[in-house]
Amino acid sequence: MQGTxxxxADRFSALGGTPVLVVNADDWQRPVPAIQAVIIGIDxxxxxxxxxxxxxxVLLTTAKVAPAPWVSIDSSQFxxxxxxxxxxxxxxxxxxxxxxxxxRLGSGLALPDAIKVESLAYSTLLGGEEFKRWLTAHKRDKGKFTSAAPAFPADLVFADRDQDKITLTxxxxxxxxxxxxxMRDAxxxxxANILDDPSKPDVTIKGAGKCFSTGGSLPEFGTAKDLAEAHVARTLHNCAIALDALGRQATVILRGACVGSGIxxxxxxHHRIATPDAWFRLPELSMGLIPGAGGTATISxxxxxxxxxxxxxxxKRIVAAQALHWGLVHTIEEQA
Incomplete structure (x- = not known):
């Protein structure tokens, strides 16, 4: 685009037929009229x-082990x-x-405010045609969606305290x-109880079994009747905001699949430990959504x-070694 x-500029948008632009990173000049297209710069x-x-x-490069904000891609797969x-x-x-x-908006906000922006957008997308299309397609698979009430263990989040250390599983x-x-409510x-505890105990969160968490429960997607009220509830009792508020008191141990809200x-x-088999993935956009449990704020x-x-x-999956290089986790420990 030249001049104004x-x-x-409308054509470079989700409604104009060009929702994404791929440009050379070294000479791209963003046009004066604001365009909505996702801009992917390549090296x-x-x-x-x-x-x-x-x-x-997004910034992609063929350079190996590139520093932030670049994503390194092998030249043969570029x-x-x-x-x-x-x-x-x-x-x-x-x-x-x-x-x-x-x-973009969230990068200039405090984490709780960035999560509120995310939640507003998430509720908007829950009412959108892209999510409805995904939901309709997946409801055809009776093995994934059921109207029956799920059977949960008595303690979805098991708490164990040893003096000033609490483990949540x-x-x-x-x-x-x-x-x-x-589970989110639990x-x-x-x-919240730990935040209210005047003794300020340390807390470690881990997952039972082979993985930390595979994210949201598929049968629950699309069940909210009032999307505005869902936003209020999502931000009122928000686990990411509470965990962030604990600061140095909080540690997570991440193993196996850590998908969607699970990461x-x-x-x-504050402290994020991964086992060597840990991997991370954000699949929400393929569902016509964005991360809705705080990920646009916490992961970014x-x-x-x-x-x-x-x-x-x-x-794409991010394995533990790449997560360590990027800063998504702080250490990799075999026996965590």
Missing amino acids: DYLG RAGDLPSVLDEKFD DGAIQLLITSANVNPVAATIGAQVL LNDPDTRNEMSAT LYEAL EVAAAA RAIGRHRTMWMMLSA
Whole structure:
């Protein structure tokens, strides 16, 4: 785009047919009329040019082990990696657009306020056609969705105290500790009690079984009747905000699958320990949504908004070693 063209800028949007632009990172100039397209800057040569981060939503390079905000992609897979992001944005352009906007807005806010912005956007997308399309398609699979009330263990979050140390265990291994509404409420209640405890005990959160948490309970997606009220409830009892408020008191031990809210909440902890088999993924955008448990705020503060947007668009797994390099976890411990 040359000069100013406010009417023409409309075409670079979810409604204008071009929700994503791939540009050379070293010479891209964002046009004066604000455009809504997700901007992916690429460094095909691996030179890591000096760029203004604010111009881009994702930055890809062929340089190995690149520093933030870049995402390193092997040169043999570079074109495929770009196409994956383009396809993702084109399949769910509204979710991609709103995801990029939320990350940009949230980067200048305190974490609780950034989570409120995320929640407003999440409720908006729950009422959108992209999510409805995903929900309709997945409801056809009777094995994934059921109207029957789920059977939960008596203690979805098991608490154990040893003097000034508390261990909270997500205790639903049969579902791989999926973050059902009941589990979220139990976790928030436990965290709130610790925040109210004048002795200020340390707390460690872990998951029972083979993984920390595979994220939200699929049968619960799309069940909220009042999306405005859902936003109020989501931000009133928010586990990520509570965990962040604990500061240095809080540690999480992450093993196996840490998916969606299973890493969004955990990323708010001051100390994050992973086992070598831990892996992380944000699949929400493929559902026509964005992370809704605080991830656009917690994860972006750990790894930056550009890498967070890449995780959202690509829905790729991040293994423990990459999570350590990026800062999503602080240490990897075999016997954690």
